[in-house]
Amino acid sequence: METFNSFLGGTITLFSDPIGILIFFGGVVGGMLFGAIPGVSMLTLAAILLPFTAHLSPEHGIMLFSVIYCTGVYGGAITAILFNIPGAPENAPTAFDGYPMTQKGQAGKAVGAAVMCSAIGGTVSAVIMMFATAPIANWAISAFGPPEIFALVFFGLAVASSVGAKTFWKGWLSILAGLLVAVVGLDPVGGIARFDFEMPYLLAGIHFIPTILGFFAVSEIFVQAEKKAQGSFKAPKMGVEFPTLKELIAHKIAVVRSIVIGFFCGILPGIGATLAAFMGYNEAVRWSKTPKEFGKGKMEGVISSETANNAATGAAMIPLLALGLPGGALTAMMVGVFQMHDMEPGPLVFINSADLVWVVFAAMFFANLSIIFVGYLETKTIINLLRIPFQFLAPMILLLATVGAYAVRGLTIDVLVMFIAGVIGFFLRRSGYSVAGIVLGLILGKIGEQTFAQAMQMLHFEWSGYFDRPIALGLLIAGFATLGGSIYGAFFKKAK
Amino acid sequence: MGKLRAGHIIEASLWLGLSLFLYIYSFEFDKEIEIYKFGASAWPRTILLLIVIASIGQLLYHYKVGDGGSSGKMGDAVDDGSQDIANESGHTGLGWYLSTFGLLAIPFAYILIPEWVASAMSIEDTGVHIIKIISAVVLLGIFIYYLRSNFVGGMLALPIFFAAMLQDMGFYALAPFFILGVMFLMGERRIKPMMQVMLLIYAILLGLFVSLLYVGLPTGYIHPFYDFGTWIVTILQ
DSSP, X not given: OHHHHHHHHHHHHHHSOHHHHHHHHHHHHHHHHHHHXXXXXXXXXXXXXXXXXXXXXXXXXXXXXXXXXXXXXXXXXXXXXXXXXXXXXXXXXXXXXXXXXXXXTOHHHHHHHHHHHHHHHHHHHHHHHHHHHHHHHXXXXXXXXXXXXXXXXXXXXXXXXXXXXXSHHHHHHHHHHHHHHHHSEEOTTTOOEESOTTOHHHHTOOOHHHHHHXXXXXXXXXXXXXXXXXXXXXXXXXXXXXXXXHHHHTTHHHHHHHHXXXXXXXXXXXSHHHHHHHHHHHHHHHHOSOGGGTTSSOXXXXXXXXXXXXXXHHHHHHIIIIIOOOOSHHHHHHHHHHXXXXXXXXXXXXXXXXXXXXXXXXXXXXXXXXXXXHHHHHHHHHHHHTTSOHHHHHHHHHXXXXXXXXXXXXXXXXXXXXXXXXXXXXXXXXXXXXXXXXXXXXXXXXXXXXHHHHHHHHTTTOGGGGGGOHHHHHHHHHHHHHHHXXXXXXXXXXXX | OTTOOHHHHHHHHHHHHHXXXXXXXXXXXXXXXXXXXXXXXXXXXXXXXXXXXXXXXXXXXXXXXXXXXXXXXXXXXXXXXHHHHHHHTXXXXXXXXXXXHXXXXXXXXXXXXXXXXXXXXXOOTHHHHHHHHHHHHHHHHXXXXXXXXXXXXXXXXXXXXXXXXXXXXXXXXXXXHHHHHHHHHTTOOOHHHHHHHHHHHHHHHIIIIIIISOOOOOOOSSTTHXXXXXXXXXXXX
16 A cells, blocks of 8 residues: 555656656657667667756656656667667567568557557566565665675676677676776775876766767767668568557467566666566567467567566666666666766665655656557657658767767767767677677776775675675675676587 | 687787786876775776686687677677678778778877977967867868778768867857768768758757757857857857
8 A cells, every 4th residue: 555655646746747747758759769760779868868867856867767768678679670670689589570570561560569568568567666676675775785785786797798799708898898997087995096197087087978878879870870881771661550459468478478587587687678588589489389480570579579678677677776786778877867966776765765766666657558659659650750861860869969978067078088989889899799788887887896895894804704694695606607607608508 | 720810819919908008007006095905906907807818718719619609599689780781891801990090090180280289389379279270171181082982981080070179169160060971971962951951950959958958068269160159159048
């Protein structure tokens, strides 16, 4: 009952404020649009908006990002289905069957299935999140100190390294590159300048906003520019017939299975939604009576993948809000929104900012529901939006990113850093590295070093102190086991 | 050599060289902290050590497996096609890289050359501005000449060039040319749509950020760019 009352309170707060309503619908439509426009993604929108959230209240800023997260994960399915370009890694399995459906003239059915299943997966996940996050947060206050947080960061990075790059080693090199960038500036304990090369700009560290903008928005434009030069853009066949209710009900088991998989994968601090989508898809193939039809345009493939990745969105908020640990690039940006308002996500948010938490929960619930209605209308209009040639979109995106990078601190050098990061991201991506890994390393690097230093001071610099803390020890062992498994896989399993 | 290619060795050398350079540099801040016995350099050195291990691991992996990725569908999750496009378009050879890095060097030349010239000739204020304008024109000419054979390289370098000039010439004066440049490099050649889209994007950006949100964009400080930027801001705000 208390949960319901809090949810009701959050809903009233959300919809009684005209600016809140505007931001909510802006986020719903923006997330879907950016997710659906080839060459950009919800991450592009989030990265562009990040500096401007400083001018919003913390409630509005976090709510906007959580709404973009929910609708953007769905929006990425549209490009996956229509162009074989996943809006984000978590939409990649959607393309396995979604794109063949488009080629068969069934784009409407595939998009319709994605709309319905994203909404179902996300809404169920949001409800579970409302009940589960607070108990986890209460427990975390007493059980999670700096050693546990550091161990969780280590585990999260170990999980993230195994997903996200062409090889395990490139996954780790991506994360380590991010950790290295995070080191630049003053050290968190003694305030000693590191890798500043006597440049005053570097004393404050490399700001994560220009870096994120560069690695995601700018490098994506460069990749698309190369595709344009190569002539790889292909216009899809359009079909606007939606799936019938009977067709959707026939896949109810796949939906339930993907919700369970998606939610549990989403809790993992790593790239949960990606893992969720792939596991959802793989399990659908494994349990199917006609596995050979997958990959050739089977609707169940789209349903399994899209239900699972949206089910992971609510779950991904649990480690973020309860423990302050981002599970992926967008939740990492949410940490940035918190930090811009001098707040830290974590257990104390539930005590100090309970209103904020419930506005976010309510917004995520309604954002997932709205996917059905707005998604249906948007799908009809996206057909026209997709006709905007990319050469006209690209300068707009680059200039939006320029304004976003400059607005952070009013420094033109931040714009330069962003474009250099874009070029580096372009070369790293074509070499099989993971830009998401770099950003995760950059964000978690600061938390990791700080909590490591606090943990070692707390344990009087005795490593054996970890043996007295079962959660921290368990997470470290899990992290090392993940690493060991990945190293074994890297050398002894057959390559693709 | 196993299945190693020259590219694999160059890639590993870059990581190892970077690690060595930064390790040597870390002695600059290898200072003790009273309350923290590991000091300021332990964390970055650990990261550098892990980079060395990972790059050697990557080299051994290439030695054994070659260019193959990790097994299973998971590797496809991040395969955005950029590697395939690079291979198909032939943008993987030494010539392309040299041409691209040559284009990328031009914006940095703009940052450094006027300062060197002004310092060598003891020029200040207006003289520096003139040198900057002359450098911009000359380097832009070189940039346009060389990008004819490498549009992708030009696309990578143009935003950096734009960012390098932003401080001096301002957003308001440069943005229209930047929009046209990006459209051109993306393959658009029709003058009328280019002009229409440029005006539309410029109007949207200025209307949204300058008029509505009061974001102070860089006006530059070199005349007449500075005058143009402040004139626009005065009109819109």
